[in-house]
Amino acid sequence: MGVRSAFAVMAGKLTAFTLRILGKGATSLPGVVMLKLCPNILGDLAKDIKVICVTGTNGKTTTCHAIADMLTANGYTCLSNEAGANMINGVVSCFMNAASLTGKVKRDYAVLECDEASLKHITKSFGGLDVTVVVTNIFRDQLDRYGEVLTTLELIKKGLAFIPQVKLVLNADCSLTSSLAESMPHKDVRFFGVNCAFDHNSSSGISDAVYCIKCKSKYKYHSRTFGHLGDFYCENCGYRRQAPSVAAQQIKAFNTGSADITLLLDGKQYEAQITLPGAYNIYNGLAAAAVGKVAGLDDSRIIAALKKLTTPFGRMEHIALHDKGVELILVKNPAGFNEVISFLTAHCTGEDDILFGLNDNSADGTDVSWIWDVEFEKLCGRIDEVKTENQRFFFTGRRGEDLEVRLKYAGFDTNRFVLEKDYRTLIQKLRKTGRHTYMVLSYTVMLGFRDKLGEVVELKKYAR
Amino acid sequence: MDTIRICHLYNDILNLYGDTGNVVSMKKRLEWRGFGAEVTELSFGKFDTNTKFDIIFIGGGQDFEQGILTEDLFKYKADWLTGQIENDTTVLAICGGYQMLGNYYITDKGENIEFLGAVDFYTKASSPRMIGNIVYRTELNGGHNVAAFENHSGKTYLGKGVKPLGKVVKGFGNNGEDGTEGARYRNVFATYGHGPLLPKNPAFCDSILLSALKTHGVNDLSELDDRIENAALKNALDLYG
Numbered sequence: 001m002g003v004r005s006a007f008a009v010m011a012g013k014l015t016a017f018t019l020r021i022l023g024k025g026a027t028s029l030p031g032v033v034m035l036k037l038c039p040n041i042l043g044d045l046a047k048d049i050k051v052i053c054v055t056g057t058n059g060k061t062t063t064c065h066a067i068a069d070m071l072t073a074n075g076y077t078c079l080s081n082e083a084g085a086n087m088i089n090g091v092v093s094c095f096m097n098a099a100s101l102t103g104k105v106k107r108d109y110a111v112l113e114c115d116e117a118s119l120k121h122i123t124k125s126f127g128g129l130d131v132t133v134v135v136t137n138i139f140r141d142q143l144d145r146y147g148e149v150l151t152t153l154e155l156i157k158k159g160l161a162f163i164p165q166v167k168l169v170l171n172a173d174c175s176l177t178s179s180l181a182e183s184m185p186h187k188d189v190r191f192f193g194v195n196c197a198f199d200h201n202s203s204s205g206i207s208d209a210v211y212c213i214k215c216k217s218k219y220k221y222h223s224r225t226f227g228h229l230g231d232f233y234c235e236n237c238g239y240r241r242q243a244p245s246v247a248a249q250q251i252k253a254f255n256t257g258s259a260d261i262t263l264l265l266d267g268k269q270y271e272a273q274i275t276l277p278g279a280y281n282i283y284n285g286l287a288a289a290a291v292g293k294v295a296g297l298d299d300s301r302i303i304a305a306l307k308k309l310t311t312p313f314g315r316m317e318h319i320a321l322h323d324k325g326v327e328l329i330l331v332k333n334p335a336g337f338n339e340v341i342s343f344l345t346a347h348c349t350g351e352d353d354i355l356f357g358l359n360d361n362s363a364d365g366t367d368v369s370w371i372w373d374v375e376f377e378k379l380c381g382r383i384d385e386v387k388t389e390n391q392r393f394f395f396t397g398r399r400g401e402d403l404e405v406r407l408k409y410a411g412f413d414t415n416r417f418v419l420e421k422d423y424r425t426l427i428q429k430l431r432k433t434g435r436h437t438y439m440v441l442s443y444t445v446m447l448g449f450r451d452k453l454g455e456v457v458e459l460k461k462y463a464r
Numbered sequence: 465m466d467t468i469r470i471c472h473l474y475n476d477i478l479n480l481y482g483d484t485g486n487v488v489s490m491k492k493r494l495e496w497r498g499f500g501a502e503v504t505e506l507s508f509g510k511f512d513t514n515t516k517f518d519i520i521f522i523g524g525g526q527d528f529e530q531g532i533l534t535e536d537l538f539k540y541k542a543d544w545l546t547g548q549i550e551n552d553t554t555v556l557a558i559c560g561g562y563q564m565l566g567n568y569y570i571t572d573k574g575e576n577i578e579f580l581g582a583v584d585f586y587t588k589a590s591s592p593r594m595i596g597n598i599v600y601r602t603e604l605n606g607g608h609n610v611a612a613f614e615n616h617s618g619k620t621y622l623g624k625g626v627k628p629l630g631k632v633v634k635g636f637g638n639n640g641e642d643g644t645e646g647a648r649y650r651n652v653f654a655t656y657g658h659g660p661l662l663p664k665n666p667a668f669c670d671s672i673l674l675s676a677l678k679t680h681g682v683n684d685l686s687e688l689d690d691r692i693e694n695a696a697l698k699n700a701l702d703l704y705g
Contacts, residue, residue: 140480148480148526210476216532218508366596367613369659372482398703401696405663408692409488417692 005045006103008038012096030096031089042088043125045095045105049079051129052291053122055114055156056136056177058336059284060086062276063136064113065312066288070305074297076108087118109295116152119159126163132294133160134169134287138176139227139335140208140370149176149208156180169290171283172244173229175209175219181242190294192286193244195264196251197223197230198279208335214239226280226342227335246290248282256347257316263306265289265299275309277316280339285309314446321427321457324436330446333365334373340440341379348379350388353437355430356407357397357445364442368399376410383412392433395419396426397445423452431456466680467500468673471517473541474525475505477533478561481615483523485660486556489669490519497686499677508536513544518676519554520545522561524616524658530560537564537580546582554651554676558661562647562654563587563618583649584623590639593617597704598635598657600645606667609633611700612657620656622647629655634704651675664696 012030019029034041054064068078079098081090091112099105114122123131138152153176160166164185171177172193181189209228211218217236224230233240249269250262259282263272274285285306292302311317314330331337348354360366383391393416395404400419408414420426426449430437441449453459472487487503494501504517525533537545549555549565557565569577572589579587598614610630619639622628628638629646637645637656646655653672655661662669670685677685 150526207476211529211532216529367481367615367659369482369485369613372485372488372660372663373479399699401692401699402664404692405696406485409485409492409663414692419695 002038002044005038005041008034008041009045009096009099009103010101011037012093013101016093016096028085028087028089028093031092034092034096035088040125042092042095042122043127043129045099045103046110046126046129049105049107049110049129050295051110051112051126051131052134053112053114053119053131054134054136054287055116055119055159056134056171057116057139057141057152057333059136059280059287060113061312062281062284062315063134063287064111066276066284066309067134067291068111069309070288070292070297070302071109071111071295073305073308074301076295077106078109078111079105079107080111081113086113086115088121091118091122114159116155116159119156120162123159123162128165129163131163131165132167132169132291133163134291135171135177135180136283136287137171137174137229137335138208139333140373141333141365153179157183167294169287169294171229171287172242172247173225173231173283175213175228175232175239175241178242179213179239190246190290191242191244192246192283192290193241194225194229194248194251194282194286195223195231195244196248198225198251212237212239226339229283246286246293248286251279251282254279254346263289263303265293265302268299270299270303272303273307275307276311278339278343280336280342314441314450317460319453319457319459321437321453322431322434324434326430326437326439328446328450329438329440330443331440332443334370337371337374337440341375344438345379345382348382348386348438350386350391351436353392353394353430353433353435355394355396355426355437355439355441356400356403357395357439357441357449358399358403359397359442359444360399361444363444368402371403371406374406376407376412380407380411387413390433390435392416392418392435394426394430394437396421396423396449397442423449424455427452427456465499466682467502468494468518468676468680469516470501470503471520472503472505473520473522473545473561474507474533475523476507477529478523478525480523480525481559481613481658482660483521483558483658486523486558486662486669487521489660489662489666490521490673493666493669493673493688496688508532508540510540517548517553518679519556519672520548522555522557522564524559524561534564534577534579542580545580549582549650549652552651552679554672555653556672557652557654558658559614559616559656562656563616563620565647565652565654566620567623569618583647583652583654584626585620585647587618587620589617590619591617594636594640596635597700598637598645599633599701599705600630600635600637600657601633602630602668604629604653604668604671605665606670608665608667608697609701609705610657610661610665610668611697611704612655612659612661612665614656614658616656620647625649629653664693664700666690666693666697
């Protein structure tokens with residue numbers, strides 16, 4: 001630990017302290033200050049810690065949370081950037097929070113959610129360290145920012161190029177993600193995946209990878225889960241899915257808050273439960289299990305941890321607004337939203353209302369056209385079967401009207417629509433109904449709306 | 465009443481920006497008025513070129529697939545599509561689909577990629593990408609400006625016989641230079657506006673439908689309750705107009 005980095009930590013802590021006195025959130029500015037004072041601060045602070053970076057389009061936060069849950073349950077200490085502060089400044093700040101005033105970080109692991117475009121800025125400092133990188137999947141996401149899905153893949157490759165020693169944990173079912181294993185010189189690769197098809201409630205409408213990344217022939221599938229994920233192969237060039245060493249061999253039941261699966265760990269089969277809601281979360285649980293194997297945990301301990309996973313901020317977070325309560329669900333892109341639709345199609349009843357919220361700030365994506373890639377038609381079919389007299393669909397956010405149009409064209413009854421852009425008024429309305437409500441919100445709606453919820457109910461605190 | 469046949473060309477590739485929403489919008493607005501609407505998804509490979517369509521829709525896609533797409537276009541679809549355009553079939557083409565109808569595309573390396581040549585214009589790669597909300601004026605949207613979103617790196621320059629679809633109010637449009645947006649030729653409506661375009665510009669959607677319904681002897685459309693669509697349009701224009 002150099003004097004320079006210790007000084008930087010102190011300056012960072014002072015900045016954070018000042019911001020807190022001023023009543024401002026402090027996830028990124030301390031990082032800016034520290035990087036200015038000591039560009040390699042991250043490498044200095046992480047040098048005695050095992051680092052796990054999680055990147056990819058969907059499931060980063062949940063996967064990080066699951067990994068941290070698993071490591072903590074096994075007696076390891078972790079630091080992590082929980083609030084989704086997943087760019088370089090946020091990562092530096094979370095190391096600062098864990099550091100003593102003299103700049104020492106006493107943790108076994110750092111579990112870091114890394115934005116795909118920021119991965120390279122983060123891994124730049126990790127050369128020579130013990131680093132594992134998990135890539136959850138690659139889907140179309142914020143096209144106004146990334147351009148297209150291959151750009152995302154290239155960004156991740158750039159991040160990996162700084163850390164040739166990396167242990168890779170890749171989604172075998174994503175043809176884009178798994179191509180990272182071949183295009184990079186890495187030898188240490190572990191795959192996770194699902195060895196069967198998901199049920200009919202999962203979506204496979206829009207695919208972000210129809211044609212082979214190597215030869216541009218059309219992929220075929222032995223089985224599919226959702227989106228372009230599945231047991232793919234290319235007849236023309238032979239590029240195909242790698243058999244995963246950590247896998248869901250069979251899915252026995254999808255419950256409201258969990259899934260029962262037959263889990264494969266390095267050739268051994270176990271009955272297991274992943275206590276996260278939604279089919280898509282099976283992948284996040286499997287990714288955590290794969291990291292558990294990398295960390296050398298016993299199979300029994302991995303399985304025990306999978307049974308005690310908890311949902312992170314805004315991911316099916318239950319809030320006691322009234323007796324029935326409400327669930328906050330974050331949506332960021334079509335693939336994630338479609339899995340939420342699958343969940344709602346399986347579980348929404350006539351006694352549930354739904355609030356949809358959409359902003360077009362840069363963190364949400366300034367282009368809102370992606371809501372047309374979401375299969376609201378499927379949910380509409382379910383609602384037609386279960387609807388009740390009192391059921392309402394609420395809309396909010398800067399582009400709430402766009403969502404109203406989308407649902408109208410999906411076949412929803414517009415007489416049940418309620419548009420309310422003022423969060424406080426909306427919360428009063430929702431409180432008055434007393435009905436259980438799923439709240440499906442884009443990123444900055446989630447942040448703003450949750451803050452206002454915090455004025456009327458006790459919320460779990462997350463670092464900001 | 466008649467059934468209107470809509471062809472969604474290269475639906476599995478050119479669907480990057482919620483473009484399917486345009487097809488949904490056309491279909492629903494026909495059905496709400498009692499017309500039939502039949503959507504045919506036409507992707508790679510051979511097909512029966514005698515099939516008649518009233519509307520051909522082409523959306524936008526990624527650069528990655530462009531190579532295989534132009535290969536298929538010239539192998540199976542070029543003569544047919546040019547013929548359809550010359551026979552006054554209604555065509556709505558957006559972004560990548562728009563560029564494809566032109567004469568050629570000049571890449572950033574200066575290479576010329578031959579395109580369909582059905583409409584007289586060309587496109588030239590440029591940097592940085594033109595990304596953001598776009599508002600443009602056109603007589604096709606019932607007196608309202610059009611609100612949409614654009615995301616393209618190509619700059620398009622129209623030939624002499626081709627009129628722009630509209631005039632840029634906010635945003636870049638064809639090339640960010642001459643204030644033009646999109647192209648009009650026979651019954652071709654081409655634009656960089658996605659978002660998708662038609663759902664929250666309902667009068668524009670009806671203009672496209674009327675263009676196709678003429679051959680069915682239909683010259684006006686009954687009113688629909690467009691309060692939700694118009695509220696979304698007004699909101700977007702208030703934010704970005």
